[in-house]
Amino acid sequence: MKLKTYVGLEIHIELKTKSKMFCRCSADYFGSKPNTHVCPVCLGLPGALPVPNKKAIELTVMVGQALNCQINSFSKFDRKNYSYPDLPKGYQISQYDLPFCKSGKFMDVDITRAHLEEDTAKLTHINLEGKEVSLIDFNRSGVPLLEIVTEPDIKTSKQAKEFLKKLTQTIRYLGVSDCDMEKGSMRLEVNISLGEDKLPDYKVELKNLNSFRFVEKAIEYEIKRHLEIFKKGEKPIQETRGWDEKKQRSFSQRIKEEAQDYRYFPEPDIPPIRLDKKEIEQIKNSIPELPEQKKNRFIKDYGLSEYNALLLTEDMKKADFFEQAAALGDKEKVKAKKIANILINRKININKESPGEFVKDILNESKKPQIMGEDLDKIIKSVLQNNREVVEEIRKGKETAVEFLVGQVMKETRGQVSPNQVRQTLREKIESA
Amino acid sequence: MNINELTLIKAKEGLEKKEFSSLELVEAFLKEIKKKNPKINAFIAVCEKEAFLEAKKADELIKKGVKKPLLGIPIAFKDNFLTKGIKTTAASKVLGDYIPVYNATAVKKLKEAGAIILGKTNMDAWAHGSSGETSDFGVTKNPYGNNRVPGGSSSGSAAAVGSGMALAATGTDTGGSVRLPGSFCNVVGLKPTYGRVSRYGIIAMASSLDSIGHLTKTVSDSALLLSVTAGQDKFDATTSPSSVGDYQKNLGKDIKGLKIGIPKEYFQEGLDKGVKDKIKEAINEFKKMGVKIEEVSLPHTKYALAVYYIIQPAEVSSNLARYDGIRYGSGREMFADEAKRRIMLGTFTLSSGYWEAYYLKAMKVRTLIKKDFDKVFGKVDALLTPVSPTLPFKIREKTADPLKMYLSDIYTVTANLAGIPGISVPAGFINNLPLGLQILGPHFSEDLLFRLAYHYEQKTEFYKKRPV
Numbered sequence: 001m002k003l004k005t006y007v008g009l010e011i012h013i014e015l016k017t018k019s020k021m022f023c024r025c026s027a028d029y030f031g032s033k034p035n036t037h038v039c040p041v042c043l044g045l046p047g048a049l050p051v052p053n054k055k056a057i058e059l060t061v062m063v064g065q066a067l068n069c070q071i072n073s074f075s076k077f078d079r080k081n082y083s084y085p086d087l088p089k090g091y092q093i094s095q096y097d098l099p100f101c102k103s104g105k106f107m108d109v110d111i112t113r114a115h116l117e118e119d120t121a122k123l124t125h126i127n128l129e130g131k132e133v134s135l136i137d138f139n140r141s142g143v144p145l146l147e148i149v150t151e152p153d154i155k156t157s158k159q160a161k162e163f164l165k166k167l168t169q170t171i172r173y174l175g176v177s178d179c180d181m182e183k184g185s186m187r188l189e190v191n192i193s194l195g196e197d198k199l200p201d202y203k204v205e206l207k208n209l210n211s212f213r214f215v216e217k218a219i220e221y222e223i224k225r226h227l228e229i230f231k232k233g234e235k236p237i238q239e240t241r242g243w244d245e246k247k248q249r250s251f252s253q254r255i256k257e258e259a260q261d262y263r264y265f266p267e268p269d270i271p272p273i274r275l276d277k278k279e280i281e282q283i284k285n286s287i288p289e290l291p292e293q294k295k296n297r298f299i300k301d302y303g304l305s306e307y308n309a310l311l312l313t314e315d316m317k318k319a320d321f322f323e324q325a326a327a328l329g330d331k332e333k334v335k336a337k338k339i340a341n342i343l344i345n346r347k348i349n350i351n352k353e354s355p356g357e358f359v360k361d362i363l364n365e366s367k368k369p370q371i372m373g374e375d376l377d378k379i380i381k382s383v384l385q386n387n388r389e390v391v392e393e394i395r396k397g398k399e400t401a402v403e404f405l406v407g408q409v410m411k412e413t414r415g416q417v418s419p420n421q422v423r424q425t426l427r428e429k430i431e432s433a
Numbered sequence: 434m435n436i437n438e439l440t441l442i443k444a445k446e447g448l449e450k451k452e453f454s455s456l457e458l459v460e461a462f463l464k465e466i467k468k469k470n471p472k473i474n475a476f477i478a479v480c481e482k483e484a485f486l487e488a489k490k491a492d493e494l495i496k497k498g499v500k501k502p503l504l505g506i507p508i509a510f511k512d513n514f515l516t517k518g519i520k521t522t523a524a525s526k527v528l529g530d531y532i533p534v535y536n537a538t539a540v541k542k543l544k545e546a547g548a549i550i551l552g553k554t555n556m557d558a559w560a561h562g563s564s565g566e567t568s569d570f571g572v573t574k575n576p577y578g579n580n581r582v583p584g585g586s587s588s589g590s591a592a593a594v595g596s597g598m599a600l601a602a603t604g605t606d607t608g609g610s611v612r613l614p615g616s617f618c619n620v621v622g623l624k625p626t627y628g629r630v631s632r633y634g635i636i637a638m639a640s641s642l643d644s645i646g647h648l649t650k651t652v653s654d655s656a657l658l659l660s661v662t663a664g665q666d667k668f669d670a671t672t673s674p675s676s677v678g679d680y681q682k683n684l685g686k687d688i689k690g691l692k693i694g695i696p697k698e699y700f701q702e703g704l705d706k707g708v709k710d711k712i713k714e715a716i717n718e719f720k721k722m723g724v725k726i727e728e729v730s731l732p733h734t735k736y737a738l739a740v741y742y743i744i745q746p747a748e749v750s751s752n753l754a755r756y757d758g759i760r761y762g763s764g765r766e767m768f769a770d771e772a773k774r775r776i777m778l779g780t781f782t783l784s785s786g787y788w789e790a791y792y793l794k795a796m797k798v799r800t801l802i803k804k805d806f807d808k809v810f811g812k813v814d815a816l817l818t819p820v821s822p823t824l825p826f827k828i829r830e831k832t833a834d835p836l837k838m839y840l841s842d843i844y845t846v847t848a849n850l851a852g853i854p855g856i857s858v859p860a861g862f863i864n865n866l867p868l869g870l871q872i873l874g875p876h877f878s879e880d881l882l883f884r885l886a887y888h889y890e891q892k893t894e895f896y897k898k899r900p901v
Binding site (some may be wrong): 041044045046047048049050051052079081083085088089090091225259261263264265266268270271 | 515521523527531533534536537578632633634635636637639640641667668669670671747750751753754755759762780783784785788791874
């Protein structure tokens with residue numbers, strides 16, 4: 001029996017708007033005192049009404065276009081009715097049959113839809129003065145939440161991880177969200193099932209996956225678990241499972257007897273939303289250069305290697321730093337390639353150094369007389385011999401001790417060498433010895 | 434001069450001419466409430482202290498020559514209008530101790546215009562009802578016959594104005610809840626176009642149908658209040674940006690030559706003969722004033738009540754979900770029968786497997802009902818119909834049979850489904866029991882409705898007949 005893996009993803013992303021989805025409370029709540037970013041609307045008080053945040057809709061449409069989705073020119077919000085203490089209205093305002101974005105494709109994975117909804121409040125269960133209590137913090141209630149749903153097109157755990165990495169990178173490029181899983185601004189759900197030729201009629205939902213690595217491991221684990229069940233001639237049951245990182249295994253959280261009925265109906269408090277072609281086009285034009293395009297441009301315009309271009313476009317900040325440095329370097333006849341190499345190899349901290357300072361350092365270095373070849377070899381050899389204990393520590397894994405040796409060499413040569421080159425030579429010698 | 438007999442406009446003039454002070458005005462109404470409310474039960478709460486305080490402030494301003502459209506005028510508020518710091522219950526024990534932290538937009542606007550909150554009026558709990566009998570705080574009695582219902586759900590508001598305990602009172606109309614009690618208590622009831630007045634801060638019943646209106650003694654009073662409450666609200670996405678006029682300006686403008694349609698579906702089986710005859714008299718009055726009368730048809734009318742009782746409970750079931758026992762002190766077991774009935778109905782019709790057959794179909798028929806009106810308003814300027822098929826009925830006459838009760842709204846729900854405005858105006862009496870006529874118009878035609886109603890009112894003056 002040859003079984004195929006079917007993995008689909010559901011990704012929730014908090015949008016980085018100034019105000020919440022349906023009220024004017026600040027959406028930037030992380031680290032704030034509980035229940036300080038609240039108003040009648042996000043508390044769901046009697047009489048309060050939602051007014052949609054235009055910016056959040058624009059950001060959603062922007063993400064949709066970056067994921068090559070079709071944008072619905074006629075869209076609406078719906079009520080998803082269910083009862084839970086973190087949901088003050090007893091329903092979540094979401095989108096049902098007319099999401100803003102549908103039918104996209106990203107990294108060869110079909111995107112079913114991308115829609116906008118509101119985040120829930122946050123529950124904390126604690127022991128307060130000897131009593132088990134649940135506390136509700138409404139700061140998160142009503143923060144715009146973008147949900148991206150993929151088709152079960154993903155075949156391997158590695159593909160899932162790559163997809164998520166690229167997606168996160170793209171969304172960060174768009175400036176739409178931080179996608180910070182620790183702060184909860186990105187949450188993942190995985191649907192997985194195994195079947196012969198077509199999508200089987202069961203699926204296991206994996207929740208509480210707090211990193212891409214957990215996603216990878218959980219998928220691996222589930223594939224094995226499902227296979228073993230099939231080997232016994234049985235079928236895995238439809239359920240929701242969590243991932244236990246300590247025990248390195250998934251565990252059952254909830255077995256769904258039947259699908260929950262959310263009794264969706266159009267949100268009567270919000271008129272349907274029409275986006276005309278011009279608006280959609282305007283949003284499209286505001287999409288910044290995305291990682292793939294930027295990488296290709298770096299290769300073409302700066303003559304970088306594919307690998308270096310990829311590294312430099314990992315995040316937009318790094319890419320911008322490089323481009324600024326390259327422009328400054330160009331005036332001083334320093335090649336962009338060299339700037340890229342140094343930037344990557346020396347692991348320059350771009351948060352502490354400005355592109356100008358960085359280029360200046362490169363220029364200073366090239367002006368200094370350099371000690372090279374046999375002279376340098378001699379000095380390095382003697383430093384290694386005089387610091388055997390340090391070398392031993394490095395061999396045992398204390399990588400940072402290399403910096404001490406680099407310092408010693410710099411001292412001996414009165415700074416007339418490139419520390420980067422020294423570091424590399426030191427490492428090679430320690431490893432090969 | 435009996436202050437309690439004054440209309441809102443007359444009271445405003447009296448204040449401006451310094452015939453009496455705001456304090457005297459407030460005192461007169463509080464006195465009347467003390468006298469009549471124990472019997473009629475129109476108020477859930479009377480804001481004596483606050484009203485006195487505000488009246489003194491208003492008198493200061495009047496002395497300084499400050500002019501505001503409602504400066505010093507006491508107004509009663511239906512108890513589903515959130516009033517900051519003043520208990521707001523929607524006449525349900527679920528919210529028995531609820532004190533709002535903010536004012537509804539309509540409350541805010543009226544207060545800014547100088548109005549004083551006199552008290553909070555009784556109503557059907559959550560506005561579910563046509564008689565006022567579902568209130569958790571006791572039945573309100575009709576000032577024109579104490580064994581009769583005042584109509585609902587704005588029962589207390591209509592009874593308060595009808596009995597002279599208030600100059601004017603606010604109301605909400607989801608299926609006729611302003612117009613019906615208006616008709617039963619011989620007062621003017623306005624249901625504005627959906628989106629004309631903000632719903633923000635008013636305890637929602639059925640969000641796509643709720644209209645925020647008011648009950649007044651005269652049409653001019655109604656026009657004055659709408660000039661204050663109408664307008665776009667940044668807190669209500671369903672309010673319209675269309676401009677708000679001075680609704681009093683055109684009241685006297687001639688109505689000769691206007692065309693009024695008589696929809697035949699509103700005069701068929703189920704309509705009391707007495708009521709029918711009175712409405713025919715009213716039609717004749719309009720004819721005499723030079724209005725052209727034409728019979729028209731709204732063929733989907735017969736489905737209106739069914740459609741209404743799918744859509745309304747569906748929205749009710751969702752809107753009442755927030756009263757989950759976690760935050761408002763009382764659990765869901767405190768909901769009374771009518772609310773429970775609507776929650777169950779709505780939950781059922783929205784459930785998977787039934788949604789298409791009920792909710793979706795109802796929405797489609799709702800569109801057809803709207804189209805009926807669009808078509809007819811291409812031919813006529815307005816429509817004239819009865820408000821209720823019957824006179825004010827007896828207390829407990831219909832409580833045992835919810836379907837019979839629901840039929841009270843048969844002529845009013847259509848306007849809510851279509852989102853059009855409607856006004857009910859006193860149209861005479863049968864055995865000393867009042868009844869009203871309804872004028873319906875296209876979206877945002879309040880100006881025209883006021884004009885037609887005003888001419889009829891001026892000619893008939895039924896509003897002048899006070900209860901004995």
